[in-house]
Amino acid sequence: MAIKVVCAILEQHGRILVTQRSQHMPQPLLWEFPGGKVEPGETEEESLVREIKEEINLVVRPITRLTPVVHRYSDKEIMLIPYTCRYLSGVVQLAEHRSYQWAEPSDLMKYTWCPADVPIVEEYLLHSSAI
Numbered sequence: 001m002a003i004k005v006v007c008a009i010l011e012q013h014g015r016i017l018v019t020q021r022s023q024h025m026p027q028p029l030l031w032e033f034p035g036g037k038v039e040p041g042e043t044e045e046e047s048l049v050r051e052i053k054e055e056i057n058l059v060v061r062p063i064t065r066l067t068p069v070v071h072r073y074s075d076k077e078i079m080l081i082p083y084t085c086r087y088l089s090g091v092v093q094l095a096e097h098r099s100y101q102w103a104e105p106s107d108l109m110k111y112t113w114c115p116a117d118v119p120i121v122e123e124y125l126l127h128s129s130a131i
Protein backbone atom coordinates (compact mmCIF):
# COMPACT_ATOMS: atom_id res chain seq x y z
CA MET A 1 0.00 0.00 0.00
CA ALA A 2 1.30 3.41 -0.94
CA ILE A 3 1.89 5.86 1.91
CA LYS A 4 -0.31 8.93 1.40
CA VAL A 5 1.64 12.18 1.42
CA VAL A 6 -0.01 15.56 0.88
CA CYS A 7 1.86 18.61 -0.38
CA ALA A 8 1.03 22.28 -0.83
CA ILE A 9 1.47 24.33 -3.97
CA LEU A 10 1.31 27.70 -2.30
CA GLU A 11 1.18 30.68 -4.59
CA GLN A 12 1.57 34.25 -3.41
CA HIS A 13 2.10 37.33 -5.61
CA GLY A 14 2.65 35.05 -8.58
CA ARG A 15 5.43 32.99 -6.96
CA ILE A 16 5.36 29.47 -5.58
CA LEU A 17 6.91 28.32 -2.31
CA VAL A 18 9.44 25.52 -2.80
CA THR A 19 11.42 23.89 0.00
CA GLN A 20 14.72 22.04 0.01
CA ARG A 21 15.02 18.88 2.09
CA SER A 22 17.86 18.82 4.60
CA GLN A 23 20.88 16.54 4.52
CA HIS A 24 19.28 14.34 7.17
CA MET A 25 15.91 13.69 5.55
CA PRO A 26 15.12 10.98 2.99
CA GLN A 27 15.79 12.44 -0.50
CA PRO A 28 18.47 14.78 0.95
CA LEU A 29 18.87 18.22 -0.63
CA LEU A 30 16.18 17.65 -3.23
CA TRP A 31 13.42 20.21 -3.70
CA GLU A 32 9.79 19.50 -2.91
CA PHE A 33 6.51 21.12 -2.01
CA PRO A 34 6.11 21.26 1.79
CA GLY A 35 3.77 18.70 3.32
CA GLY A 36 3.90 15.24 4.83
CA LYS A 37 2.15 12.03 5.63
CA VAL A 38 -1.59 11.77 6.20
CA GLU A 39 -2.09 10.42 9.73
CA PRO A 40 -4.90 8.00 10.64
CA GLY A 41 -8.18 9.82 11.32
CA GLU A 42 -7.20 12.97 9.43
CA THR A 43 -8.60 14.21 6.16
CA GLU A 44 -6.04 15.14 3.50
CA GLU A 45 -6.83 18.80 4.01
CA GLU A 46 -6.40 18.54 7.80
CA SER A 47 -3.01 16.85 7.35
CA LEU A 48 -1.89 19.50 4.95
CA VAL A 49 -2.88 22.40 7.21
CA ARG A 50 -1.14 20.69 10.17
CA GLU A 51 2.05 19.86 8.25
CA ILE A 52 2.40 23.33 6.77
CA LYS A 53 2.02 24.91 10.21
CA GLU A 54 4.56 22.46 11.72
CA GLU A 55 7.13 22.63 8.94
CA ILE A 56 7.07 26.21 7.77
CA ASN A 57 4.88 28.08 10.29
CA LEU A 58 2.27 29.25 7.79
CA VAL A 59 -1.50 28.94 7.97
CA VAL A 60 -2.90 27.95 4.58
CA ARG A 61 -6.21 26.88 3.11
CA PRO A 62 -6.22 23.98 0.62
CA ILE A 63 -8.13 24.98 -2.54
CA THR A 64 -7.83 22.50 -5.42
CA ARG A 65 -6.69 18.88 -5.40
CA LEU A 66 -4.50 18.14 -8.43
CA THR A 67 -3.72 14.65 -9.74
CA PRO A 68 -1.99 12.32 -7.22
CA VAL A 69 1.26 10.66 -8.27
CA VAL A 70 2.19 7.16 -7.15
CA HIS A 71 5.95 6.75 -7.00
CA ARG A 72 8.06 3.83 -5.85
CA TYR A 73 11.29 4.75 -4.07
CA SER A 74 13.82 2.03 -3.22
CA ASP A 75 12.41 1.59 0.29
CA LYS A 76 8.74 2.63 -0.02
CA GLU A 77 5.90 3.58 -2.29
CA ILE A 78 4.16 6.91 -1.82
CA MET A 79 1.05 8.52 -3.24
CA LEU A 80 1.86 12.20 -3.41
CA ILE A 81 -1.33 14.28 -3.38
CA PRO A 82 -0.92 17.94 -4.36
CA TYR A 83 -3.26 20.76 -3.38
CA THR A 84 -3.04 24.31 -4.54
CA CYS A 85 -3.31 26.41 -1.38
CA ARG A 86 -4.08 29.97 -0.39
CA TYR A 87 -1.91 31.81 2.12
CA LEU A 88 -3.83 32.93 5.20
CA SER A 89 -1.24 34.07 7.76
CA GLY A 90 2.23 33.68 9.24
CA VAL A 91 5.88 34.26 8.40
CA VAL A 92 7.99 31.41 7.03
CA GLN A 93 10.12 29.71 9.69
CA LEU A 94 11.73 26.43 8.73
CA ALA A 95 11.51 23.59 11.26
CA GLU A 96 13.12 20.81 9.18
CA HIS A 97 14.07 22.05 5.75
CA ARG A 98 17.45 23.38 4.67
CA SER A 99 16.09 26.32 2.69
CA TYR A 100 13.13 27.71 0.78
CA GLN A 101 12.50 29.99 -2.15
CA TRP A 102 9.56 31.78 -3.70
CA ALA A 103 10.01 30.59 -7.27
CA GLU A 104 8.79 32.15 -10.49
CA PRO A 105 6.61 29.64 -12.35
CA SER A 106 9.00 29.86 -15.31
CA ASP A 107 11.86 28.70 -13.04
CA LEU A 108 10.09 25.70 -11.52
CA MET A 109 11.54 23.18 -13.96
CA LYS A 110 15.09 24.27 -13.02
CA TYR A 111 14.96 22.77 -9.53
CA THR A 112 16.25 19.31 -8.71
CA TRP A 113 12.95 17.85 -7.54
CA CYS A 114 12.15 14.69 -5.63
CA PRO A 115 11.26 12.35 -8.51
CA ALA A 116 7.61 12.05 -7.44
CA ASP A 117 7.17 15.83 -7.81
CA VAL A 118 8.12 16.14 -11.48
CA PRO A 119 4.69 15.20 -12.94
CA ILE A 120 3.06 17.49 -10.38
CA VAL A 121 5.16 20.47 -11.44
CA GLU A 122 4.32 19.70 -15.07
CA GLU A 123 0.58 19.50 -14.38
CA TYR A 124 0.66 22.66 -12.31
CA LEU A 125 2.40 24.57 -15.07
CA LEU A 126 -0.12 23.37 -17.67
CA HIS A 127 -3.04 24.19 -15.38
CA SER A 128 -1.74 27.64 -14.41
CA SER A 129 -0.92 28.68 -17.96
CA ALA A 130 -4.41 27.61 -19.10
CA ILE A 131 -6.22 30.05 -16.77
Ligand SMILES: Nc1nc2c([nH]c(=O)n2[C@@H]2O[C@H](COP(=O)(O)OP(=O)(O)OP(=O)(O)O)[C@@H](O)[C@H]2O)c(=O)[nH]1
Pocket residue numbers: 005006007025026027031032033034035036037078080114115116117
Ligand atom coordinates in the same frame (compact mmCIF):
# COMPACT_ATOMS: atom_id res chain seq x y z
N1 LIG B 1 6.41 16.55 1.99
C1 LIG B 1 6.74 16.06 0.80
N2 LIG B 1 7.24 14.80 0.72
C2 LIG B 1 7.59 14.36 -0.49
C3 LIG B 1 7.44 15.16 -1.65
N3 LIG B 1 7.90 14.44 -2.72
C4 LIG B 1 8.30 13.23 -2.26
O1 LIG B 1 8.77 12.33 -2.93
N4 LIG B 1 8.12 13.18 -0.88
C5 LIG B 1 8.43 12.02 -0.06
O2 LIG B 1 7.34 11.66 0.73
C6 LIG B 1 7.79 11.02 1.92
C7 LIG B 1 6.99 11.45 3.14
O3 LIG B 1 7.21 12.77 3.41
P1 LIG B 1 7.56 13.29 4.90
O4 LIG B 1 8.08 14.68 4.74
O5 LIG B 1 6.47 13.03 5.86
O6 LIG B 1 8.70 12.26 5.22
P2 LIG B 1 9.71 12.20 6.40
O7 LIG B 1 10.78 13.18 6.10
O8 LIG B 1 9.02 12.26 7.70
O9 LIG B 1 10.19 10.72 6.08
P3 LIG B 1 10.23 9.42 6.91
O10 LIG B 1 9.10 9.45 7.92
O11 LIG B 1 10.06 8.36 5.85
O12 LIG B 1 11.58 9.42 7.54
C8 LIG B 1 9.27 11.30 2.03
O13 LIG B 1 9.98 10.13 1.74
C9 LIG B 1 9.52 12.32 0.94
O14 LIG B 1 10.77 12.18 0.36
C10 LIG B 1 6.92 16.47 -1.55
O15 LIG B 1 6.77 17.24 -2.52
N5 LIG B 1 6.59 16.87 -0.29
